[in-house]
Amino acid sequence: MKTILRLTNIRIISQVVFLGLFLFAVWASWTTRIQGYPVSRFLEIDLLVALSTLLSTGLVYRFLGWSILLLLLTVLFGRVFCNWMCPLGTLHQFFGWLFNIRSVKERQEQNRYQPRQIIKYSILLILLISAAFGTLQIGLLDPIALLHRSMATGLSVIWDFVMSSASFTDLQLAPGTTERIFTGSFWIGFVFVSIIVLNIWHPRFFCRTLCPLGALLGLLSLFPLFRIHRDRHLCTDCDLCLTRCEGASSPEGSLRLSECVVCMNCIDDCPENALSFSLPPRITTPVSPAPDITRRHFVFAGLIGLIGFPLLRSNGKVNDANYSPLMIRPPGSVAETEFLKKCIKCAQCIRVCPTNVLQPTGLQEGGIEALWTPVLNFNVGHCQQKCSLCSSVCPTGAIREISVTEKLGFGEFKQHGPIRLGTAFINRSRCLPWANEIPCIVCQEVCPIAPKAIQTYDEEVKDTFGNLVVLNKPFIIPDLCTGCGICQKECPVTDKPAAYVTAVGESRSQERRLLLRYRTNPEEL
């Protein structure tokens, strides 16, 4: 009696297609492949990203308006996104299915509605209130941002290792690079593996209990046009519809619309054909539309949201006083307070960076508030002159889209000057020519600025061994330095480089400027 063209099969095809699109976007986010692919679309249709950045900034950046498609879909059909499109939902469902060795009876018990499922609404409320105050933390739990971050910083390294061993370089995410590292990726991977492993304990624990996007879509699907209907006259109360219920949404009783992820499994499993997904028929069972949030829950979560922002901000890592010299943001980034209103920690910039200089921020640079936002670590790489990929993939405008012309301060941007990420300094007590009478100046050689922002005092000395050596002792011209960090990257004193860049002088902030004015050659004007 089962046909091939069941709704559940169509759903699986849809899930595979969307997961495939997601993985393709990760693969295509590479300097030689990107070529205009809209790799940020998943995050741009993510309604939670749009809503929370709307709350924090008051505006809708670039393509975030596409999320209206998701709004429309949800208002008409319920949480279709969760079980038909969301790549993380697909992974959860797959692993829940793979690990599930329980009997039918046990599964039915597992898939009953649990009171803890209201936790996600509290999480949503806390995150939205914090966003309205100016600290955007949805990225910690938003499924798309979480999955992309885990892919970009954790799984990509494993994947590339396997593909390199098998010589499938076309499938590698970062072909032609030596070892790529992502600082702190252990904890990103740990979170990802944990929420996957939780599926063994309870299927789709993350989706049912933690996911803030699911909560938002749940609240939007309270009055859908189409929904699951149960015909009470046909129903024998056998509970078989619970066997594979993905949302734990009580299809056996009064359906909880905010929990139902429209997986259609119950329709498949009903031996009496009592269930259907349709417009409201004349006879149907009542639903319990609103989630069980009481006023107490609401007030409690609201209070946590209210104290969240001052607590995070007074931590004193992201403010203009006491900011970390290591907090160097990608070119095109907006000033720090605005940045924290926009960055969703999706790690698309980190994924697309060809030199691996972009790293997830740890607690050292930005405290808990800036955790996993992008930061430049010039011990790992440097910011390439002719590259503005991170700014072009950023879905929320934390890194404003810039062109290479604007980055370098050429053409029409001449009067603004180049975008400065920070300023280089020379540590004379570690620099080989300064401290050890050994010729070097790699930093000056690789400096890409014309004329070079590193110049030298030249001196001929007799060293301890009696050899005459010419020492070129480097110093920085801060007016010319853009803080690209290649001097730090290439410095042979590799553990704590003698040439190093710190955040001061970055052009995104007035408060973090260094020079009163930028000197120029009067002949050039």
Next chain:
Amino acid sequence: MPTTFNRREFLKRVAFASTICGGATYLAWAPEDYPLSLKDFTGARSIPKPQQFTLPDYRVTLPPGVPEIGIGRDMTTSGRLTKALDAIGGLTQFVQPGDVVLLKPNVAFDRSPELGATTSPELIEVLIKRLLIDCRAQEVRVADNPIESPADCFAKTGIKDAVEKAGGRINLPDGNAFRILQTPGAELIRSWPCFYRPLIGVTKVIGVAPVKDHNLSGASMGIKNWYGLLGGQRNQFHQDIHTIIADLSIMIRPTLTILDGSRILMRNGPTGGDPAYVKPWDVIVAGTDQVAMDAWAFVNLLQRDESKLPHYLYLAEKKGGGKIDASNRILEVS
């Protein structure tokens, strides 16, 4: 499970125990040269031995009387390449049908070709076509280990497009692509990690280098180009750059070296960065003596004083990398 313990069972278990323990004892304690021995009493056996290799001499013997260095002047890339190569007997002298050729351009930086910091893509394209069509080479590989992101450097210098258009193959360096190169005559890089993978099965090697100002050594030309085949901590090289470049002149003996004199970076090298530093010109130098070629290019292309020749050329001459004096070995065609 038998409840009583009989003799057969006893013997079986004793035999089992002695096999396991005896085998383990042999593996752990047998002298190190015995077969299957796993003994490592001093820890010396567990120290990894890096895979090493040496480079063969890629030069070809030429008929006597042919000049070693050809200089071609023409308005088009293909014209000046033809003239330079014809002066030294033509490309088919050097590459025979069936050869696997490695081209080593300078793709060190993520810069537009107009800035003169890298080899011109036009020259690479013409050269690969000649190698594949005129010389019927089996395969042309193009490899370099740039300072910046390899994928970006090849793409944005235009080399990637040129190679793909002409039918060559690009080898990007990754973590598994390096092995220790042994260079017996070298002073400082006697054993150093070298970009090994593209060299597997190669029969001919051609260096295609731009002519650039270089802050520390004076100029970066044909010999300095081989820097890009090495990996490891190259940033230490600057502590004695002249000895390093002299070592490079004997590290590899290329079939042919080509100096690309179409965009000469006159100052702020080796990165350049301003088109104003670049002098467009119409010269290509091809030849087999890198030292003489570099000396000629230093004087004639970079237009520096002959008395200020980079120190590394003298060191390279002493090491046997070539001879600075090019008189009677040079032929100019324009």
